[in-house]
Amino acid sequence: MELFRSLLFVPGNRSDMLEKASTADTDILVPDMEDSVPDNEKSNARSLISEKLETLSGKNQSIVPRVNALDTGLTFDDIHAVVNSKTYGISVGKIESSWDIKEVSKILSQIESEKSVELGSTKIIAWIESASAIVNVNSIASASDRMLGIAFGGEDFTNDMGIQRSETGIEILYPRSVVAVAAKAAGITAIDTPYVNFRDNDGLEQEIKSVLPLGFKAKFAIHPGQLQSINNLFSPSEEAIEYAKKVIEVFEEAERNGSGATSLDGKMIDVPVVKRARNLLELANRMSQS
Numbered sequence: 475m476e477l478f479r480s481l482l483f484v485p486g487n488r489s490d491m492l493e494k495a496s497t498a499d500t501d502i503l504v505p506d507m508e509d510s511v512p513d514n515e516k517s518n519a520r521s522l523i524s525e526k527l528e529t530l531s532g533k534n535q536s537i538v539p540r541v542n543a544l545d546t547g548l549t550f551d552d553i554h555a556v557v558n559s560k561t562y563g564i565s566v567g568k569i570e571s572s573w574d575i576k577e578v579s580k581i582l583s584q585i586e587s588e589k590s591v592e593l594g595s596t597k598i599i600a601w602i603e604s605a606s607a608i609v610n611v612n613s614i615a616s617a618s619d620r621m622l623g624i625a626f627g628g629e630d631f632t633n634d635m636g637i638q639r640s641e642t643g644i645e646i647l648y649p650r651s652v653v654a655v656a657a658k659a660a661g662i663t664a665i666d667t668p669y670v671n672f673r674d675n676d677g678l679e680q681e682i683k684s685v686l687p688l689g690f691k692a693k694f695a696i697h698p699g700q701l702q703s704i705n706n707l708f709s710p711s712e713e714a715i716e717y718a719k720k721v722i723e724v725f726e727e728a729e730r731n732g733s734g735a736t737s738l739d740g741k742m743i744d745v746p747v748v749k750r751a752r753n754l755l756e757l758a759n760r761m762s763q764s
Contacts, residue, residue, distance in 0.1 A: 476622060477760055478502050478536070479708035481565075481599075481665065482695045485510040486519030486539070489526070496530050498698045499705065503535045507552050508542050508567050516548060524555040531560035538599060538622075543568035550581055557585045563597030563622050568630070571610045575600060575617035582620065594620060599665065603627035604634040608649045615660035623663035625694065626653040629670070641677075643684065654689035666690045672697035682707040710758040718751035 478501035484491050486505045495503055505523040507516060523539055531537050541552035541564050553564060566578055575598065582596045598620045602611055608631075615624050628646050632639050639645065650666070657664035666685045669678045678700055682693060686707070693704050710718075721738060725748045728736035735744040 476663065477757075478663065479692050480695055480701050480704040481538070481692060482698065482701060483510060483540070483668070486523045487511050487515040489522055492522065492526050492530065495698065496535070498535075499701050500535060500695065500698075501692075501705075502538050502562070503530060504565055504694070505530070505537070505539045505556075507548075508540050516542065520552055520555045527556065527558065527560050536562035538563040538565050538597070540565035540567065544574055544577060549578070553578075553581050554585050557582065557591060557596055558589055559591050561596060563599060563620075565599040565601065565625070567601045567627070568603055569600040569614055570604060570606050572613040572617035575614055575621070579618045579620055596620065597622035599623045599625055601625050601627050601630075602649070602653050603630035605631075608652055611652055611656040612659065615656040615662060621660065621662050623665045623692070624653055624657050624660075625665040626650055626667050628667035643681065650685060650690070651688050654685075658689055663692055664688075664690045666693040668694040668696045669700065670696065672700055675699070675703055679703050679707060709761055710754050714754060715758050718754045721748060721751040722755075 480500045481502040481504050482495060482498055482500035483504050483506050484495040486492070486507045492505060507519045507523065511519045527537065537560060539556040539561065541556070542548040543566065545568065549566070556564065564582070566574075569575060578598060583593060585591075586593050586596060598618060599622050600614055602608060602614065602624050607614065611624065615621060626646075626649060628639065631649055632645060637645050654664040666682075669681050671677055682704065685693075692708060695701050695704055721743055724736050724738050725743050728734070728743075735742060737743060
């Protein structure tokens with residue numbers, strides 16, 4: 475599983491915002507051609523992103539533009555404009571089934587061949603935004619070796635279901651859980667829906683803390699001000715790292731004394747707990763090296 479925590483959306487038709495975002499502290503920059511761009515600006519966004527890819531890719535970010543969904547008729551032209559050796563991947567909205575992923579992969583292969591880009595190198599992040607996508611999410615997540623992650627889209631999902639969003643998020647607990655499990659099973663990253671109240675940082679942090687136990691590893695941001703909280707909370711804390719080290723230390727001591735389990739701070743420490751601690755330390759180490 476590749477490491478990233480934050481993905482920042484930037485409207486692709488806004489030159490000023492693209493330039494400003496190029497210095498943002500995000501792991502992945504997502505120049506957008508889909509929902510944040512009005513219909514009459516789609517062509518402009520496509521051209522502008524293509525023009526600025528060289529500049530954007532020179533920063534310490536991976537570039538993953540979001541293209542319009544297959545049913546819009548814009549997907550091929552969008553992909554053709556933004557795929558080159560500097561583009562890490564593409565994000566595709568409104569994916570409904572594994573067939574959609576295979577079609578996108580075919581388009582990518584054709585364009586990679588035309589542009590002399592390494593075949594299969596362009597990754598895919600697929601948006602899971604409807605009831606049918608939730609039903610098909612396991613096959614979507616494993617439909618291609620290009621898959622980098624699956625992203626849950628809470629606004630479009632609730633619209634598809636004909637239900638209202640709430641502050642608690644109870645109405646999207648089930649689809650969120652399904653997306654996270656499918657991502658883990660496929661060995662890719664589960665990415666959470668954007669938090670739309672971008673001025674409410676406390677609300678953002680509460681939401682992140684509620685999805686971490688589900689298995690989400692990253693989150694989309696719609697404003698640079700959200701990035702610090704996303705990056706911090708999707709990284710192992712110093713407290714968690716120190717505790718993991720203690721877990722391994724006491725367990726190894728117990729093993730030397732012939733025991734397969736022990737305790738720390740009144741909690742049982744056995745093999746699954748130790749595996750979790752070692753995984754956390756490995757993650758922290760990989761993040762420090764990236």
